[in-house]
Amino acid sequence: MKKEYIIYKLSESIKSTSRIDNELFTKYNVKRGLRNEDHSGVLVGLTQIGDVVGYERLPEGLKAIPGRLLYRGIDVNDLVKGIHGENRFGFEEAAFLLLSGYLPNREELESFQSLIHAFMPLGQKTKMNILDLEGSNVMNILARCVLEMYTFDENPDDTSRDNLMRQSIDLISKFPTIIAYAYNIMRHSHGKTLHIRHPKEEYSIAENFLYMLKGEFSELEAKTLDRALVLHAEHGGGNNSTFTVRVTSSSGTDTYSSIAAAIGSLKGPLHGGANLAVMKMFDHLKENIRHWDKVTEIDQYLNKMLRKEAYDHTGLIYGIGHAVYTISDPRALLLKEMARDLAKEKEREEEYAFLELLEERAIENFMNFKGTKVNKRVCANVDFYSGFVYDMIGLPQEVFTPLFAMSRITGWTAHRIEELNFDSKRIIRPAYKNVAAERKFVPLKQR
Numbered sequence: 165m166k167k168e169y170i171i172y173k174l175s176e177s178i179k180s181t182s183r184i185d186n187e188l189f190t191k192y193n194v195k196r197g198l199r200n201e202d203h204s205g206v207l208v209g210l211t212q213i214g215d216v217v218g219y220e221r222l223p224e225g226l227k228a229i230p231g232r233l234l235y236r237g238i239d240v241n242d243l244v245k246g247i248h249g250e251n252r253f254g255f256e257e258a259a260f261l262l263l264s265g266y267l268p269n270r271e272e273l274e275s276f277q278s279l280i281h282a283f284m285p286l287g288q289k290t291k292m293n294i295l296d297l298e299g300s301n302v303m304n305i306l307a308r309c310v311l312e313m314y315t316f317d318e319n320p321d322d323t324s325r326d327n328l329m330r331q332s333i334d335l336i337s338k339f340p341t342i343i344a345y346a347y348n349i350m351r352h353s354h355g356k357t358l359h360i361r362h363p364k365e366e367y368s369i370a371e372n373f374l375y376m377l378k379g380e381f382s383e384l385e386a387k388t389l390d391r392a393l394v395l396h397a398e399h400g401g402g403n404n405s406t407f408t409v410r411v412t413s414s415s416g417t418d419t420y421s422s423i424a425a426a427i428g429s430l431k432g433p434l435h436g437g438a439n440l441a442v443m444k445m446f447d448h449l450k451e452n453i454r455h456w457d458k459v460t461e462i463d464q465y466l467n468k469m470l471r472k473e474a475y476d477h478t479g480l481i482y483g484i485g486h487a488v489y490t491i492s493d494p495r496a497l498l499l500k501e502m503a504r505d506l507a508k509e510k511e512r513e514e515e516y517a518f519l520e521l522l523e524e525r526a527i528e529n530f531m532n533f534k535g536t537k538v539n540k541r542v543c544a545n546v547d548f549y550s551g552f553v554y555d556m557i558g559l560p561q562e563v564f565t566p567l568f569a570m571s572r573i574t575g576w577t578a579h580r581i582e583e584l585n586f587d588s589k590r591i592i593r594p595a596y597k598n599v600a601a602e603r604k605f606v607p608l609k610q611r
């Protein structure tokens with residue numbers, strides 16, 4: 165048999181082997197996607213790190229409320245506005261808060277920042293290895309670099325508290341360097357001059373990232389990036405990538421394996437990869453909708469998308485909808501404010517107005533399209549405006565999802581530490597009901 169034919173035959177078999185009737189999920193009370201009938205998540209763990217609030221639980225059922233996000237009990241709105249009100253960079257502080265459970269005093273913050281600076285440079289060998297890592301996707305290169313860090317760690321498998329904390333701070337510090345270098349090396353493979361800049365001690369993580377990525381940057385760009393990093397740092401234990409960290413950590417595996425798995429999860433377009441998917445979709449809509457302010461034309465196109473007749477034929481409008489938030493995602497509101505202000509500054513108000521109208525029309529068209537079949541409101545999520553913000557501060561699309569990882573590594577490591585350190589921990593192992601019939605083995609010559 166030709167190799168194409170055997171692949172075709174095996175792939176055809178998927179049609180029947182992966183078909184599972186919808187009614188069976190109801191019959192066996194299976195919580196699809198670990199979600200209850202009312203769309204709320206199945207409770208699978210307890211945490212003290214982050215709280216994602218989208219509804220109130222009343223005796224008569226769930227009541228949707230405007231979304232709130234808390235890091236170690238502190239509202240993320242207050243954190244962002246508090247730090248930026250003091251005109252400071254805040255991502256390091258958010259990382260400290262998530263890892264330790266409390267806000268650092270000045271001396272603790274300065275020591276933590278020094279530690280980050282000490283960990284930020286890559287060893288010569290890692291640098292050379294990144295040069296060698298061919299690839300066209302920074303998330304993929306990042307995951308491979310993380311797996312490589314295992315080799316350079318003298319104590320990679322030790323899950324004691326001290327070692328976990330050291331590894332966590334090392335990863336938080338090195339992600340910006342790896343991502344900036346990986347992007348520049350990728351550009352280099354397309355014929356551009358290669359710049360490998362050493363991180364500077366006087367710079368914050370946001371400034372260092374911009375410096376290593378593109379050399380020159382403005383104060384506005386660095387502060388904007390810093391704010392976006394604070395906003396993406398943590399989202400409870402249930403989001404797909406953090407849950408991946410918790411699942412893999414519960415088996416006792418090493419930090420690098422667990423974090424590489426989380427990077428893979430975040431890359432998906434339904435999760436962190438949506439920030440890139442939104443920008444690609446936006447580029448497409450800018451080209452395919454002639455009048456950016458004409459509601460009927462926009463509605464027509466969005467409906468075609470929902471019917472899987474246009475764009476990528478998935479039926480999805482990226483950046484819209486969330487597993488927990490229904491009325492609003494607090495991060496999207498802040499990013500929208502940032503997008504609006506930057507658009508004014510960068511004279512891109514027409515594009516901003518189009519994106520804002522797309523948000524409104526997407527929500528309305530989704531509700532009309534699904535009708536009562538989906539008894540849930542949708543709202544713009546964190547990924548709806550972030551790509552536009554990054555674009556306006558001169559960041560290339562290739563680093564959009566890596567930036568999410570560069571921030572979320574803080575939440576991931578905090579959750580890994582928690583998973584490995586609570587007394588009543590247990591390996592995460594849910595059940596799958598087999599719904600296929602049992603069959604007899606048939607000897608090869610009788611088939």
Ligand SMILES: CC(=O)SCCNC(=O)CCNC(=O)[C@H](O)C(C)(C)COP(=O)(O)OP(=O)(O)OC[C@H]1O[C@@H](n2cnc3c(N)ncnc32)[C@H](O)[C@@H]1OP(=O)(O)O
Binds near residue numbers: 203480488545
């Ligand atoms: C950082 C983050 O991860 S934020 C999320 C980023 N992802 C995106 O922006 C991708 C687009 N959005 C989505 O795919 C979804 O809204 C998710 C993955 C975020 C949440 O998914 P779920 O919790 O399963 O959504 P929910 O239970 O509300 O879905 C209900 C129905 O609406 C559909 N739906 C949800 N969002 C969308 C959307 N943006 N476009 C079209 N249909 C959607 C679902 O496919 C589902 O349809 P079905 O009942 O026919 O299967």
Ligand SMILES: O=C([O-])CC(=O)C(=O)O
Binds near residue numbers: 216404486488
């Ligand atoms: O919570 C989720 O499902 C996804 C999300 O918004 C995040 O991880 O930031």
